[in-house]
Amino acid sequence: MNTAMSSSSSSLSPEVLSPAAMRDNSEELFRKLLMGVSVMAGLTHLCFLLLFYKSGVTPLAMINVGSILCYVLTFSLLWHNHVVQAWMLIIFEVVGHAVLAVYFIGWESGFHFYIMLVPPVMVVSPLDNWRAKAPLVLGLVALYVGLDFFLRLATPVAVLDPSVINGLHYFNLITVLVLLIFLAGMYYRLVVQSEQELREMATTDPLTRLRNRRSVLDTSSFEAAKQRRDGRPMSFVLCDVDHFKAVNDTHGHEAGDDVLTSVARVLRTGVREVDHAARWGGEEFLLLLPETNVSGATLVANRLREAIEELRVSSKDGPLRVTMTFGVSALHPDESIDQAIARADKALYTGKHEGRNRVVMAAEDHAR
Template identity: 50%
Template sequence: MMSVICVVASLAHIAFLSLLVSAGATSLAWVNVGSVFLYGLAYVLVQRRVLVWALNLIAGEIFLHGVLASWTLGLEAGFQFYILLIIPVGMLTDFMRLRLRALTALAAGVVYMALDYWLKGHQPPHPLAAQTAQGLYYFNLAVTLVILGFLAFIYQRLVGQAQARLQHLACTDPLTQLHNRRFVMDVAHREAAIFARSGQPLALIVADVDHFKRINDEHGHEVGDAVLTAIAAVLRTEVREVDHVARWGGEEFLVLLPGTSEREAQVVADRLRRAIEQIRPSADCGPGGLSMTLGMSVLQPGETIAQALARADKALYQGKQSGRNRVILASPA
């Protein structure tokens, strides 16, 4: 936002140079040259992320130039409108304290009203022809409105991006970047509603990493996190786009397979199990590969998601008890 303001303001000041010279306001024209230099410097500071100094330069230039131009050419030229731009620019920045931003906005409002009060009826040193003054007035008003519209657009875009980031954080496990438990349960309930209406099957797979506690105990949590991240990537690549993979908790994962029959789900679950076996941990994990035990259920008529999950979880426990690294189909409800 600040970069665009610097570029637009520099071009506007360059465009005003010939007008000021022709009006005999050469001193103000030299001020314009200095303004172009200040906006160029502010642009460099923005690119280098020295944002506070850049904002101070922009606000200071707008204040001084607005006052000088209004005094030199009169309020009829409309340069006082630019002072109002300090209010949204200052309030939209998030790298300054709120009190300082509020004071800057208040100062802009006070200066604008003071100019409007003191310069009414003032005879400027370099008065413009009535037609020229009127054209310049509406040009400056139009530029101010365009910049305000641009700032509103930027604000709306920033708010949208912030909302998207918050939604992503609320729905995503920070370690594996898979969906989290809360999100996948919402999806599961929606898919259950589709099953109730149309009969489209829904399969659920609960998967648990075998001997994961041993990995953490012997090699540390950093290695354990790397293992979970690798497993998450494999699970995500081995299912369809319409399927959902989530971190269920700890070393457990949940896979939802909409529109998948019991037989098809067994094929998918066994493919996932074999894919996990192909992961080769780093040397830090010691010898041996990874494995997972998977419990699977298919939602039954009249059954809730919680009940289907409980059956899948019970099947997972049976798989752990019978030797791990296998797929166990849950008993019917």
């Protein structure tokens, strides 16, 4: 039927995510990654604080106090979505702490390993383009090589017991490896989670939280293939809110949105788990009912029609009464999905002209 598609105040969910949505999701992924880094780094520096305090290296103990406070601030910045500032603070702390530690207690302590963590994270960072990233990455590489050249054989300011230096070396080596594994694992988990969220965004109507048009068509193709292979029935129910334009015009678009979300809730809870309810467009909805013949689909449609007729949607002007008209068709073996839905649409159109608030079976199915 597809009438009054634009009468709803809420647009259909986009079938393809915009570049802005992808970028926002990528930045949120990076923010969560840095929050995990902040917690891990803060705990690591707490261990260093205790170690240097007991070893009598007071300057480094105080530096680690500052590092802990730095990561507390970093976590706070990330919590309030100041990702760029937090990332710059992390880079400053990691590099500064590594340089000072190597200067005070020597190259063999292994604190320079932490600088190697920054370039990979910088590469996956979505915050800037490569023209901004490349100088920072190259600068960190140059800094590391410079530290190796000038400080690897230099005499440290504070000479610690060789056993302590050896312990620090392997502690730092193992910690960096663990952090790399943690970062890779966390990034992988967040990428998977992000993909799931993007998939949901791409297949779900944002207002009603039902499937969108593209998603239900993809599922219909899959179910149709099963139907043709196994010889099982499959039906479509196309339904439309009656006099929806009058709701928007009289009570406002907010009331219209409330009507759509209330109707969607009835449709979603009124079908089986194997069935699929989708927002087809505007105030139209489509139900895909696998393994259901046209008679069974008609019974489902009548049950839903009665449930919606009993529905009362609150509004500023008082409770709103809602009714819907339903068109039902079964997918025939010799027709496409579009043809079956078109027959349900024609039945819906007939129901509208016969007075609305009714269920009409497609003529071809009725004849059978």
